[in-house]
Amino acid sequence: MGDYKSSIFIRVRLDVSLQERLKQKSKIRMVYICRRETFNASHKLYNPNWSKAKNEAMFGVCANENWHGHNFELVVTVKGIPDLASGMVMDYKVLSKIIRREIIEKVHYKNLNLDVDFLQNKMPSCEILIIEFWKKLAPAIQESNPRAQLHHLKLIETKNNFVEYMGEGLELYQDLSLHPATAEDAVLIVSGILKLTGSLSKK
Numbered sequence: 001m002g003d004y005k006s007s008i009f010i011r012v013r014l015d016v017s018l019q020e021r022l023k024q025k026s027k028i029r030m031v032y033i034c035r036r037e038t039f040n041a042s043h044k045l046y047n048p049n050w051s052k053a054k055n056e057a058m059f060g061v062c063a064n065e066n067w068h069g070h071n072f073e074l075v076v077t078v079k080g081i082p083d084l085a086s087g088m089v090m091d092y093k094v095l096s097k098i099i100r101r102e103i104i105e106k107v108h109y110k111n112l113n114l115d116v117d118f119l120q121n122k123m124p125s126c127e128i129l130i131i132e133f134w135k136k137l138a139p140a141i142q143e144s145n146p147r148a149q150l151h152h153l154k155l156i157e158t159k160n161n162f163v164e165y166m167g168e169g170l171e172l173y174q175d176l177s178l179h180p181a182t183a184e185d186a187v188l189i190v191s192g193i194l195k196l197t198g199s200l201s202k203k
Contacts, residue, residue, distance in 0.1 A: 030079040032151060035095045037076070039104050042069040043112035043124040047178060067111065070157050074103065074133065077152035078141060090141075090148040098144060102136040121177045126163040130155045131173045134165055 044067050045059040055063040062068065076099055080089040106116055112124035118136065122128055130153050138150040156162040 031089050032079045033089050034077045037074050037099050039072050039108040041107050041110050041112050042067045073156040075154040078148050079151040080148040090145050098140050102140050126155050126157050130163050130165045
């Protein structure tokens with residue numbers, strides 16, 4: 001009988017200990033680490049489905065057919081719980097290698113409109129760039145370190161202009177291609193012009 005009571009006591013103590021550990025674990029807060037990388041690249045903002053006048057009205061000098069360039073800064077923020085043995089969320093050297101392999105080596109000193117495979121037929125605005133960068137970096141970081149997760153990207157184009165992205169709505173951004181105007185679009189445009197011409201001729 002004494003042994004039975006003792007086993008119950010031990011089991012209860014173990015259960016309580018487990019509960020305490022789970023409570024402590026739930027209180028652990030994420031730590032955020034940031035790595036900055038830079039690259040130089042040229043681009044132009046120009047939608048081939050629009051007229052030259054409309055592109056210039058929308059994008060101004062950024063639609064210059066001879067391109068223009070920027071010294072970009074990319075700040076990558078990764079979150080996770082630090083490993084107690086190393087004290088790190090993720091090794092900065094490893095993170096830097098991933099950023100360079102997935103992004104920097106593909107865009108540095110490149111024409112973003114013409115030379116980058118994952119930007120083909122896409123508007124190379126900072127907004128589109130940062131989404132495409134996320135698609136490349138998030139799985140690569142997760143694969144390298146399951147405890148680490150991409151949290152935030154900041155892409156700085158000039159001292160006054162920058163964009164930020166945290167992965168929201170990524171499922172809506174799977175295809176960011178500039179689809180050319182279809183024959184149906186052309187028919188609708190011509191039809192609209194004819195209707196407009198007819199209404200003007202009656203006035």
